[in-house]
Amino acid sequence: MLSRTADHLYWMARYTERAENLARMLDVNSRMSLLPQGAEIVEQGWIATLTIIGLMDAFRQRYDAVTSSNVIAFMAFDRDNPISIYSCLRAARENARAVRGTLTSEIWETLNATWLEMRVASLRSSTEAEVGNFFEWVKYRSHVARGVVQGTMLRDEAWHFTWLGTYLERADSTARILDVKYHLLLPRGEQAGGAADYYQWSALLHSVSAFEIYRRVYRDLITPRRVAELLVLRDDMPRSLRRCMSQVHMHLQSVRNAQSSETERRAGELQASLHFGRIESVFEVGLHEYLVRFLGQTRDLGDRVSRDFLVSATD
Amino acid sequence: MSVTPYDEMHASDGDVREHYKTFASWLARTPSERVAHKRAEADTLFHRVGITFTVYGEDSGTERLIPFDIVPRIIPANEWKHLAAGLKQRVRALNAFTNDIYHSQDILQAGRIPAEQVLCNGQYRPEMQGIDVPGSIYAHIAGIDVVRAGAGEFYVLEDNLRVPSGVSYMLEDRRMMMRLFPELFALHSVAPVEHYPDLLLENLRSVAPSGVNDPTVVLLTPGAYNSAYFEHAFLAQQMGIELVEGQDLFVDDEFLYMRTTRGPQRVDVIYRRIDDDFLDPLVFRPDSMLGIPGLLAAYRAGRVTIANAIGTGVADDKSIYPYVPEMIRFYLGEEPLLSNVPTYVLRRKEDLEYTLAHLPELVVKEVHGAGGYGMLIGPAASKDELAAFRQRILRSPEKYIAQPTLALSACPTFVDAGIAPRHIDLRPFVLSGREVTLVPGGLTRVALREGSLVVNSSQGGGTKDTWVLER
DSSP states (O other): OOHHHHHHHHHHHHHHHHHHHHHHHHHHHHHTTTOOOHHHHHHHHHHHHHHHHHHHHHHHHHHOOOOOOHIIIIIITTTSSTTTTHHHHHHHHHHHTTTTSOOHHHHHHHHHHHHHHHHHHHHHHHHHHHHHHHHHHHHHHHHHHHHHHHHHHSSHHHHHHHHHHHHHHHHHHHHHHHHHHHOOOOOOOOOSSSSHHHHHHHHHHHTTTTHHHHHHHHOOOOOOHHHHHHHHTTTSTSSHHHHHHHHHHHHHHOOTHHHHHEHHHHHHHHHHHHHOOHHHHHHHHHHHHHHHHHHHHHHHHHHIIIIIIIIIOOO | OOOOBBBBBBBBOOOOOOOGGGHHHHHHOOOOOHHHHHHHHHHHHHHTTTTEEEEETOOOOOTTOOEEEEEEEEEEEHHHHHHHHHHHHHHHHHHHHHHHHHHOOHHHHTTTTTTTHHTTTTOOOGTTTTOOOGGGOHHHHHHHHHHOTTTTTTEEEEEEEOOOHHHHHHHHHHHHHHHHHHHHHHOOOOOOOOTHHHHHHHHHHHHHHOOSOOOOOOOSSSSSTTTTHHHHHHHHHHHOOOOEEEEEEETTTTTEEEHHHEEEEEEOOOEEOOOOTTTTTTTOOOOOOSOOHHHHHHHHHOEEEEEEETTTTHOOTTTGHHHHHHHIIIIIIOOSSEEEEEEEESEEEEHHHEEEEEEEEHHHHETTTOOOEEEEEEGGHHHHHHOOOHHHHHHHGGGGEEEEOOOEEEEEEEEEEEEEEEEEEHHHHHHHSSEEEEEEOOOOOOSSSSSOOOGGGGGTEEEEEEBBOOO
């Protein structure tokens, strides 16, 4: 298939997934900010979120105070912020429009409708309760987009590049969400393992739809080690790093070309390390250090996918 | 001055014409609520599917629907037979003319067309001189605009030989009518048009460079912001070929390739929907971001077919149009089956004088204009507009032609006040390859504003399904 077509499909999927993950992160933080705690802690939460997304500086240039409403305006509705939910849904739709001849009409109509509704939503000023509904809506539209891809698309190269985009983006997002905890401070006088710590970890689980799964799998107290194990190493957890990387590796194998062997090897190596890894060794390196390294590896894979397939370096 | 136009549905005594009788009685017995409901349904469907076109000069990326009218334009079998023969004849002559102009120029030597009219025309491409193209076909896809006037005679208004558009609306209008009113198709034997994409693909494959057995055909689009992008994506999808942009293609050693996820792949035929000027920045406009550097070299080497060929504009220019009947006589030795509209060429002194004296009765067109921009409709123009246009003509008369204002035929059409006659034209699409073919009918455009003669979608025109009856 055309490299440009593959590129549009890959980014259509990445932007759709990114919009969902942004909604997840923002949703959890805005819920946390409603807990009885000092303004300083609320601010810390938002700073941590902006930092791991990499937009702290961009935010500072536009806004003075780190408040819930400012961050949500910036991250959800700001059309000048290229990584806001608004911009991601627009980019997903524009990528789909560029290859609408390759998509089934259901996929195109789904992404088109999402974008049309997003434009309407961006014109309303939202109260805090409505913002919660908005985040739910973003997640819902992402579920619908995935479902229509799953249900209508021919299983050809286009399919593999679409899922490659989805899983690389999701691996990146889960790693960032898990790393938020590293940046969060506990309120003065609170100990690790105390109530505040518990809320932070459980909020983190909620943001990746893993709270109930955690209870089912461990039937026990929430501990950092187990949360990390669930989100890094478990193969049955749909948003875990291991699950994402095994999907990335599988789809890479399906689109293999003359120059992609090194990319495939690196993805396989990373997948193997997650497959055979133990959580103890992760904590020996330090979870934060481990995640920073992982993010570097997924970024490298993304660059290599672009080079090998999407902007074919063959002339 | 108001002449009653030819009415497609009613004879002058008010009776419904034979070929409209079945439809008229269906309309009379169908409750108006049902028809209204179906019209609303058509709107919703067109919107949801995103069958839109982009309007230039409004906010960037404004996507609009072309209004669709549910009263079909019906053409009886015998009329179509005559029309189809005339259209094929015309396109054969136009292809022969283009081939001649870029080779031995016999028609100029014979003095049938003034040489400077052709060779000094902005649409003449000296780069094409002496290049042989497969089958000597230049206009593989021709959109010939036909109107009816007077007592119902057909006239050719314009030949579109560069990148004619609109065929997707012909196909979508038919799909919509069959969906909304299946019972009408049980009552009439309407000739099918749905196989157009197959015919087009076969036609494009038949003109591949010699020696290529299983040619790869692509559709080249300027991109998603072009006004006709929907049509480009639609046709590529229907034919099952890649929709490419200039950046997807490159030329290496005079072969054309597309960039794919598995490396470069040879391309043999380009169905291009980009103007000549933008095709190859090394030869034409150097600032073009839409084209492919080196394409003309590959073309000259006979490694790729471009459809339509480069340089067809010389045959569809409005200043060349008056000579088409002469081309038919010269190349085919036949009398034209379809008439031209009488045309005054303002570079001629006597034509200019006549035109200036009769401006309020005439339609004046720019020779390179397209899409209904830059034209004057005398009877509809105000005094100031007439005066302003007169100045423009006097500044450079060679840029204009003039024609009598035709009383275009009218077809009953749904408007706010109910059903009323509105002026229509017809654009059939003629394909030339191993043979010359066309699907029965074409795109009928309708001027929705009362009294308006301008059917272009950019100027408030709509479309109708076009039925050619098989008996």
